[in-house]
Amino acid sequence: MTVKEAEELIRKGRAYASRTKYKEAIAYYERALALDPDNPSGWYHRAAVFIETGRNTEALADCERAISLNQNYSDAWSKKGHALYNLERYEESVVACTRALALNGNDASAWYIKGVCLDELGRNIEAQEAYGKSLELEIILDMEAEKKKIGR
Amino acid sequence: MKTEMPLSKPIRLFVSQTENILDTEIALLRNPEADPNGTLVDVYTYNIEKNVILFPAHYTGLLKDFIIARHCVHLLIKGAAAKKSRYLVCSFTGGSVYHGIHQIYIDALKDEAKKEKKLPVTKLIQMLSILYTNFNDDINELPWNPITNARVYHRMPQIRKTQLYYLMKEGKVDMDDMMEYEDIIPRRYFVLNKAMFYARDQYLAKTLPADELMPVINIPQMKKFNHLEVKEMLTTRWTHTSWYQSKVFGDTILEIMEKYLQKIDWNAESSLDYFHEIYQLGVRMTNHFISYMSMKDWFVWEPPKHLQDAQARKTEYVDEALKKIFGDLIEEPSADNTQG
Numbered sequence: 001m002t003v004k005e006a007e008e009l010i011r012k013g014r015a016y017a018s019r020t021k022y023k024e025a026i027a028y029y030e031r032a033l034a035l036d037p038d039n040p041s042g043w044y045h046r047a048a049v050f051i052e053t054g055r056n057t058e059a060l061a062d063c064e065r066a067i068s069l070n071q072n073y074s075d076a077w078s079k080k081g082h083a084l085y086n087l088e089r090y091e092e093s094v095v096a097c098t099r100a101l102a103l104n105g106n107d108a109s110a111w112y113i114k115g116v117c118l119d120e121l122g123r124n125i126e127a128q129e130a131y132g133k134s135l136e137l138e139i140i141l142d143m144e145a146e147k148k149k150i151g152r
Numbered sequence: 153m154k155t156e157m158p159l160s161k162p163i164r165l166f167v168s169q170t171e172n173i174l175d176t177e178i179a180l181l182r183n184p185e186a187d188p189n190g191t192l193v194d195v196y197t198y199n200i201e202k203n204v205i206l207f208p209a210h211y212t213g214l215l216k217d218f219i220i221a222r223h224c225v226h227l228l229i230k231g232a233a234a235k236k237s238r239y240l241v242c243s244f245t246g247g248s249v250y251h252g253i254h255q256i257y258i259d260a261l262k263d264e265a266k267k268e269k270k271l272p273v274t275k276l277i278q279m280l281s282i283l284y285t286n287f288n289d290d291i292n293e294l295p296w297n298p299i300t301n302a303r304v305y306h307r308m309p310q311i312r313k314t315q316l317y318y319l320m321k322e323g324k325v326d327m328d329d330m331m332e333y334e335d336i337i338p339r340r341y342f343v344l345n346k347a348m349f350y351a352r353d354q355y356l357a358k359t360l361p362a363d364e365l366m367p368v369i370n371i372p373q374m375k376k377f378n379h380l381e382v383k384e385m386l387t388t389r390w391t392h393t394s395w396y397q398s399k400v401f402g403d404t405i406l407e408i409m410e411k412y413l414q415k416i417d418w419n420a421e422s423s424l425d426y427f428h429e430i431y432q433l434g435v436r437m438t439n440h441f442i443s444y445m446s447m448k449d450w451f452v453w454e455p456p457k458h459l460q461d462a463q464a465r466k467t468e469y470v471d472e473a474l475k476k477i478f479g480d481l482i483e484e485p486s487a488d489n490t491q492g
Contacts, residue, residue: 018184051156052156053156054156056156082158085158086156086158108212108213109212109213111213112158112160112212112213112214113158115160115213116158116159116160116161119160119161120161128310131160131213131214131310132313134213134214135213135214135215135313135314135317138211138212138213138214138215139215139317141210142210142211142215142321145208145210
């Protein structure tokens with residue numbers, strides 16, 4: 001029962017987060033994590049909100065917790081890459097994004113962050129490759145969003 | 153600049169440079185409801201403390217970077233105008249609304265006379281206001297589009313592929329604008345609307361350079377005009393279609409555009425003087441468009457606040473204009489004519 005309750009609390013937290021009501025979102029995630037601390041999704045979503053609010057060190061810790069619970073959690077690896085980028089730890093960010101992309105090659109955001117970090121490290125050719133892949137995926141997502149809009 | 157989102161290095165530097173030149177702050181905000189072109193809410197237009205660039209939430213990578221770059225260039229132009237002289241936009245007054253609506257009405261009457269199925273008066277009244285507003289929006293936005301795009305293209309080679317995708321999409325969306333009104337609005341305005349977008353896309357196709365952006369390649373209704381001999385075009389029924397006429401008018405607008413924009417050194421270093429010069433050229437080019445489209449008394453150059461106040465009073469202006477045109481034939485014109 002607690003697992004289901006925790007999932008429901010996470011769902012509510014995400015609804016708040018999507019409306020940029022981060023304080024409320026964090027409160028729901030914390031209630032969920034208190035009920036079920038082994039749920040990697042709770043840690044991951046709280047990390048996402050921490051990033052939006054500039055709490056990058058806490059975000060990184062939450063991503064690591066999520067990954068420790070599920071090594072194949074690609075979104076958590078991607079978010080870890082984002083937190084590390086914000087902390088200007090570019091080398092480590094590239095490693096985290098590469099791991100995310102090994103698990104899910106269609107993560108446009110991970111390709112982009114990898115590109116940005118490689119650019120910062122002066123590895124321009126690799127950066128351009130990552131940007132290219134990111135753009136390809138972003139265009140597909142954009143076209144899907146357009147189709148949805150037309151179908152609405 | 154305050155943001156927690158990743159930004160590619162050239163864009164991050166460009167945003168910082170924009171802030172330094174204008175001595176202002178730029179906030180970048182993702183918004184699920186944001187316009188696909190992004191929105192610039194700036195201190196030179198609104199009474200606010202810092203500039204905000206909004207973009208759709210699903211743009212997380214280079215598409216977001218391109219939108220930011222384009223708005224930064226526009227911000228530089230606005231800021232340079234405000235700091236070096238005055239930043240003015242095409243606004244309207246009660247008198248100019250009357251001139252515009254009256255002209256559209258005269259043209260509509262000419263078109264309606266040839267039609268078997270006449271437009272109901274309520275629809276006609278609605279259309280007058282919508283068309284006028286539409287041209288006011290276009291004349292404030294369109295001339296700056298080729299300018300900002302050309303500058304981004306020359307200064308940001310890293311995002312050229314993104315720019316190409318984006319412009320192809322933008323070209324299609326803009327050409328679709330007004331399509332549902334093609335049979336309702338006077339031909340002249342449909343043609344002028346398409347001609348402006350045609351000229352912009354043709355200019356960008358040459359600037360980038362990218363044939364894919366040419367309307368005769370990118371826009372389905374114009375594809376038939378590609379690779380046609382002049383003689384062939386003049387002797388077929390195509391000459392009577394609105395799309396062919398859009399191409400003809402568009403070619404003239406393109407000539408006007410090139411006359412002004414060829415004076416700009418797109419690779420010059422950024423400075424207030426440089427962007428002020430671009431602003432002045434943009435204003436002269438806009439005036440030339442307005443004159444070419446015979447809309448000289450439709451608009452007035454005023455500070456942005458004047459336009460905001462005018463927009464708040466638009467219903468009143470439109471009602472007054474309709475009263476002058478139709479006299480007592482209509483009693484409550486405002487009931488239907490404010491949507492636009």
